[in-house]
Amino acid sequence: MGLIRFCWRSPPAGWLKFNICWIELEDKAGCGRVLRDMEGMARAIFSGAVIANNVEEAEIGAVKIALDVFIAMNSKPKEFLFIEVGSLVAFSWCVNKVLRPWSLYSVFAEIETAMLMMGNVVFSSVDRNGNGMAFSLTMASVNQMQLFKAWW
Numbered sequence: 799m800g801l802i803r804f805c806w807r808s809p810p811a812g813w814l815k816f817n818i819c820w821i822e823l824e825d826k827a828g829c830g831r832v833l834r835d836m837e838g839m840a841r842a843i844f845s846g847a848v849i850a851n852n853v854e855e856a857e858i859g860a861v862k863i864a865l866d867v868f869i870a871m872n873s874k875p876k877e878f879l880f881i882e883v884g885s886l887v888a889f890s891w892c893v894n895k896v897l898r899p900w901s902l903y904s905v906f907a908e909i910e911t912a913m914l915m916m917g918n919v920v921f922s923s924v925d926r927n928g929n930g931m932a933f934s935l936t937m938a939s940v941n942q943m944q945l946f947k948a949w950w
Contacts, residue, residue, distance in 0.1 A: 808836045815880040816864045817924075831864050833949070842867050842949035855902065857888035862905055863945070865912035865919075871949035878917050882924045889923040 809815040816833050830845035844867055850856035861881055868879055883889045891898045891906075898906050913919050 808834075808838060809878075809880045811836055813878040813880055814841065814868070815882065816868070817882050831860055831867075833864070833868065842871055842947075844945060844947040846945035854885050854888040854891065857883055857885050858891060858902055858905055858909075861888075861892065862909050862912070863947075865909060865916070867947055867949060869912060869915055879919050880922060881919065882922050884924060886923055889921060892921040 814833055814835055816831050831843065832840055833842035834840055844863060850859060861883065864881055881892075883892060891902070892909075895906075
């Protein structure tokens with residue numbers, strides 16, 4: 799039986815990609831994100847504890863933060879961005895407005911507003927364990943009291 803490995807895949811030329819990872823440990827949860835260019839160089843990171851009713855809500859909150867960080871760091875208002883989401887449910891909410899829960903209406907309204915300020919945003923669904931750096935940020939985030947964000 800072979801070993802299955804998940805690894806990061808680069809975005810197309812001219813695009814950037816945010817990878818997400820989340821974890822639940824007992825009564826705590828955290829998330830981490832890494833923004834990389836097509837060479838795999840990290841351009842931004844964030845991590846922090848997550849307060850959400852379920853994993854899907856936590857991922858949608860992380861999508862909103864990712865868009866906020868991307869807009870704050872970006873000198874080019876119309877760059878292209880991939881956002882990888884680990885939950886199939888959260889992915890379906892991102893790509894199909896009809897499926898979004900009413901309880902997250904205000905969060906999705908903010909996401910839509912942020913997307914209008916940007917170029918193209920593409921959502922994809924991936925295995926949540928496919929990025930070692932995002933996983934490391936997530937492990938560190940569980941006990942953080944505040945959200946950590948950095949970009950360069």
